[in-house]
Structure formats: structure tokens, C-alpha cells
Amino acid sequence: MKLDRMELADCTTPEKLLHALLKQMPDLPIPVPIEDIAAALDIHRIEPLETDGFEGGLVTFADKSSGTILVNRQSPRQRQRFTVGHELGHFLNPWHVPVDGAGFRCTAGDMRKFGASSDDRAARMEAEANRFSAGILMPDTYFRKDLRRLGGPEMEHILELSEKYETSWEASARKYVALHDEPCAVVFSRNGSVLYGVRNEDFPFLDVRKGQPLPKGSVSLTSELGDDTCSGWEEISAHAWLSDARNASSLAEQTFVQRDGYRMTLLYAEVDDAEEAERDLE
Ligand SMILES: [Zn+2]
CATH class of the missing domain: 1.10.10 (Arc Repressor Mutant, subunit A)
Incomplete structure (x- = not known):
């Protein structure tokens, strides 16, 4: 080269x-x-x-x-x-x-x-x-092409991209959320406590802080799957994750259970059309 x-x-x-x-x-x-x-x-x-x-x-x-x-x-x-x-x-x-x-x-x-x-x-x-x-x-132009091919948010896609690009689940998830067209966010946690979360621009404000317990009723907290297993999408109350859930009409959550108490959680918000239209006008 x-x-x-x-x-x-x-x-x-x-x-x-x-x-x-x-x-x-x-x-x-x-x-x-x-x-x-x-x-x-x-x-x-x-x-x-x-x-x-x-x-x-x-x-x-x-x-x-x-x-x-x-x-x-x-x-x-x-x-x-x-x-x-x-x-x-x-x-x-x-x-x-x-x-x-x-x-x-x-x-x-x-x-x-x-x-x-x-x-x-x-x-x-x-x-x-x-x-x-x-x-x-994970060059943006290559990654975006893959996102378009794969479609709507899915934890499986993050795992697939991590394999393709030979990048960690964490790095791949960050890139996935940052470049995805749909409003999504990812939260990393360990033993029931938040490590940190990232969201893309279209996702409502996500106020998770390091050390904060995972929200009551969240799939991340309650899932009893074995290691290296991924839950399906589950609809949950937007209030579980968002302190201001006004513009999220629904929230779906999917969790990937890793080893040693680590969990990676993908959140997908359905954002109210009015809010979306307002943003499009800006
Ligand atoms: Zn350095």
C-alpha cells in the first residue's frame, strides 16, 4: 500500500x-x-x-x-x-x-x-x-451503505457489522447509532448500572448517567437470557427511559446480554410526526 x-x-x-x-x-x-x-x-x-x-x-x-x-x-x-x-x-x-x-x-x-x-x-x-x-x-460512506442494505434498527445488525469491520461491539454500536436514519440510542451497562449511553440526533433527549440503576421495568434490567444472547424487540413505556417522553409516541427496547454482567441495549423511539415535521422545517 x-x-x-x-x-x-x-x-x-x-x-x-x-x-x-x-x-x-x-x-x-x-x-x-x-x-x-x-x-x-x-x-x-x-x-x-x-x-x-x-x-x-x-x-x-x-x-x-x-x-x-x-x-x-x-x-x-x-x-x-x-x-x-x-x-x-x-x-x-x-x-x-x-x-x-x-x-x-x-x-x-x-x-x-x-x-x-x-x-x-x-x-x-x-x-x-x-x-x-x-x-x-468504519468509514462513513461504507458503513452507511451497509445500514441502507440492512434496514430498520436491529441488534443483530450491530453484531453483523462488528464482524464485518472487525471492530468491537461497543465501537460498532456507537457508529451504528450515530449514522442510522431512525431515532435510536444505545446504552451500555454492567450488573444493572448504566455505564453510558449515546443517541443520534433524532432520538429524544436521553438522560442516563454513569452509575445510575437501569430503569425499573426495562428489558435490560429484567431479561434473564443467557450470555451472548439477544432479546427480541419489546415495547416499553417511554417514561422508563426518558424523563421527557412528550415527543416519543412509543419506545422499543432490545438487549444483548454479554459476559461478566455487561449488557448492550438498543432503544428505538417512534417520534411524533408533529415534532418530526417541525424539525424538518428547521
Ligand atoms: Zn490516546
């Missing part, structure tokens, strides 16, 4: 980097060969990271002429791929310089940062590296 880094020289956001990079790879194979892409962009080595508590790292020079990416090899393959994309995002972005000067070391928590306040420089770099990684592993 041959890529021209000069084309990326002025790209200071993940979106600009992705645009300039994807233009150079019109026939990108899926799953995306992330290691080959890194190699074509002056990442000379990908080595195991032995330091406990970190998922990835980047060793490079001040001028970023070349670099070595470090990856936690104990993690599942999908997560390792995300880490390579994340570190490549740090490497390619000219304003990403390590806070303490010793190279990047990134934790599993860093790999989950998607938003950051503008005065938190370190968190902003992490969030940008994550946007880059999700965008290179």
Missing part, C-alpha cells in the same frame, strides 16, 4: 485527516487493513505494550518523521485494531503532542473519550484520536 503523507500535512482535525486519507484509498478492503495503512504512513513497527493499565502507546520523535505503535496484546483483536487506529490518530495530527513529552500512553478509559471540554487539552486529544480510529475502521 502506498500513501502520501504530504497530503495530510495541513489536516488538524480527525475529520480532515480522514477525508484526505480516504481519498487516497478509493477501494478500501473491509475489514480495513489498519496495520498496512499505519505502515504506509511511517509507522515502522507495531510492538506489544507490556505496561499494566494501558491499552496503547506511541513512541515518536518531535518531528513525527516515524513512529512505533504499542498495543496491549492481551486485548481482543477488535480492540487492538481500535488501538492502532487511535495511536495513528495521535501520530498524524500535528497538534497532538504528549502532555509530558515522553510519548503517548493511553488507557482503556482514554479509548472511550468522545467528548471533552475545550480547556482539557489531554482529553481533547484522546477524543480526537478515537474519532479518527472509528472513522478509519
Whole structure:
């Protein structure tokens, strides 16, 4: 694979980097060969990271002429791929310089940062590296084509896409919700407590917070399925999940039961036509 880094020289956001990079790879194979892409962009080595508590790292020079990416090899393959994309995002972005000067070391928590306040420089770099990684592993144009082919929201589609793109269930679900045309949201939880939730623009405001118990009566809380099993869609009261359910005429919920108490919940709202029409006019 041959890529021209000069084309990326002025790209200071993940979106600009992705645009300039994807233009150079019109026939990108899926799953995306992330290691080959890194190699074509002056990442000379990908080595195991032995330091406990970190998922990835980047060793490079001040001028970023070349670099070595470090990856936690104990993690599942999908997560390792995300880490390579994340570190490549740090490497390619000219304003990403390590806070303490010793190279990047990134934790599993860093790999989950998607938003950051503008005065938190370190968190902003992490969030940008994550946007880059999700965008290179699951390019929007490819992913949207799959969404159109698959149709209405279904947990099975998230699992299928995760296999196709070789990305984690979590990363695939985030992308799925973000790009889906229907109003949907996904909530990640463990042992009955919310970890976090994300929704797309069309989904009503979802006010779940970390540590909050799963809502009473929700499928996520009550489902007694075995590990690695997915419930069907169940209609539930919109009030179970939404504090302001005025514009949701109905809410459906589907839960995927994972190992070790983890659950991934897909929510699908039927939004009132009046609200929808109002938004279309805006
Ligand atoms: Zn990082």
C-alpha cells in the first residue's frame, strides 16, 4: 500500500485527516487493513505494550518523521485494531503532542473519550484520536451503505457489522447509532448500572448517567437470557427511559446480554410526526 503523507500535512482535525486519507484509498478492503495503512504512513513497527493499565502507546520523535505503535496484546483483536487506529490518530495530527513529552500512553478509559471540554487539552486529544480510529475502521460512506442494505434498527445488525469491520461491539454500536436514519440510542451497562449511553440526533433527549440503576421495568434490567444472547424487540413505556417522553409516541427496547454482567441495549423511539415535521422545517 502506498500513501502520501504530504497530503495530510495541513489536516488538524480527525475529520480532515480522514477525508484526505480516504481519498487516497478509493477501494478500501473491509475489514480495513489498519496495520498496512499505519505502515504506509511511517509507522515502522507495531510492538506489544507490556505496561499494566494501558491499552496503547506511541513512541515518536518531535518531528513525527516515524513512529512505533504499542498495543496491549492481551486485548481482543477488535480492540487492538481500535488501538492502532487511535495511536495513528495521535501520530498524524500535528497538534497532538504528549502532555509530558515522553510519548503517548493511553488507557482503556482514554479509548472511550468522545467528548471533552475545550480547556482539557489531554482529553481533547484522546477524543480526537478515537474519532479518527472509528472513522478509519468504519468509514462513513461504507458503513452507511451497509445500514441502507440492512434496514430498520436491529441488534443483530450491530453484531453483523462488528464482524464485518472487525471492530468491537461497543465501537460498532456507537457508529451504528450515530449514522442510522431512525431515532435510536444505545446504552451500555454492567450488573444493572448504566455505564453510558449515546443517541443520534433524532432520538429524544436521553438522560442516563454513569452509575445510575437501569430503569425499573426495562428489558435490560429484567431479561434473564443467557450470555451472548439477544432479546427480541419489546415495547416499553417511554417514561422508563426518558424523563421527557412528550415527543416519543412509543419506545422499543432490545438487549444483548454479554459476559461478566455487561449488557448492550438498543432503544428505538417512534417520534411524533408533529415534532418530526417541525424539525424538518428547521
Ligand atoms: Zn490516546
